[in-house]
Amino acid sequence: MNTPFGLGDRQILFKQIKIVLTKSFSFYPIQDMEHSKMDIVILTGAGISKESGLDTFRDEGGIWSQVSLEEVATLDAFKENPEKVQNFYNARRRPLIEGLIKPNAAHYSLAILEKEWELANRGKVTIITQNIDNLHESAGSKNLIHMHGEILKARCLNCNCISICDTDLGFGESCFYCKKTNVLRPHVVWFGEEPLEMNHIHDLLKECNLFISVGTSGNVYPAAGFIKSVKENSNIYAVELNLEPSNGATLFDEVRYGAATDIIPIYVEELLRKGISVAKT
Numbered sequence: 393m394n395t396p397f398g399l400g401d402r403q404i405l406f407k408q409i410k411i412v413l414t415k416s417f418s419f420y421p422i423q424d425m426e427h428s429k430m431d432i433v434i435l436t437g438a439g440i441s442k443e444s445g446l447d448t449f450r451d452e453g454g455i456w457s458q459v460s461l462e463e464v465a466t467l468d469a470f471k472e473n474p475e476k477v478q479n480f481y482n483a484r485r486r487p488l489i490e491g492l493i494k495p496n497a498a499h500y501s502l503a504i505l506e507k508e509w510e511l512a513n514r515g516k517v518t519i520i521t522q523n524i525d526n527l528h529e530s531a532g533s534k535n536l537i538h539m540h541g542e543i544l545k546a547r548c549l550n551c552n553c554i555s556i557c558d559t560d561l562g563f564g565e566s567c568f569y570c571k572k573t574n575v576l577r578p579h580v581v582w583f584g585e586e587p588l589e590m591n592h593i594h595d596l597l598k599e600c601n602l603f604i605s606v607g608t609s610g611n612v613y614p615a616a617g618f619i620k621s622v623k624e625n626s627n628i629y630a631v632e633l634n635l636e637p638s639n640g641a642t643l644f645d646e647v648r649y650g651a652a653t654d655i656i657p658i659y660v661e662e663l664l665r666k667g668i669s670v671a672k673t
Contacts, residue, residue, distance in 0.1 A: 485544060561577075
């Protein structure tokens with residue numbers, strides 16, 4: 393198992409990371425934050441789970457280059473060919489159930505940040521993830537919103553109740569709540585459906601002090617628009633931690649590029665040691 397801070401020589405790692413500061417900034421030291429709590433919102437995308445071995449959907453050679461999303465990721469597709477849709481998600485659920493895909497150093501680092509930040513009474517850390525896997529939970533994250541749903545849960549088309557799904561879905565399964573059969577679908581947001589908890593998410597974005605975007609291309613809305621919402625409030629400092637610049641990279645106050653398992657542990661370590669960096673006015 394990769395541990396978050398066991399990454400070897402820090403000086404070598406820093407040389408491998410491109411750090412760009414688009415604004416001057418200062419730190420609120422930890423000792424000065426007792427009476428000034430700072431809430432953190434972290435948006436994560438496919439890039440953080442890719443290093444655990446999960447295929448991404450939109451990268452070159454990704455899932456959507458191999459299968460038509462219209463055939464497996466819409467409600468119409470499910471109604472037309474439920475077996476094909478279930479098999480598609482069963483294949484992606486199985487490695488998580490069997491423990492073949494595990495959290496990496498980036499996941500563990502964010503879980504440690506949440507725990508230590510809140511134990512020190514510095515504020516709240518919330519992760520908003522576009523990923524449907526369970527790697528954040530497995531790493532220990534608690535304050536978590538799955539805006540695109542969760543592949544290890546099923547939703548009933550009859551009563552809309554959500555249940556744990558730790559096996560393949562097919563025909564014959566009955567809903568735990570309403571007892572009807574053949575009504576369970578993967579609890580994931582399909583194309584044409586509204587992402588989950590959007591009102592809560594917008595409230596968090598308005599109220600946070602630090603917004604961090606991790607492993608996301610900035611191509612998929614509404615998440616791609618979060619940085620614009622954040623920057624409507626000049627008091628929110630925004631950081632992009634990514635393999636390469638996202639479509640909205642120029643809107644961030646600070647960007648760092650490199651592998652998630654390299655740059656996220658380092659950034660978290662800095663944050664816990666120094667406090668939140670904020671743009672100077």
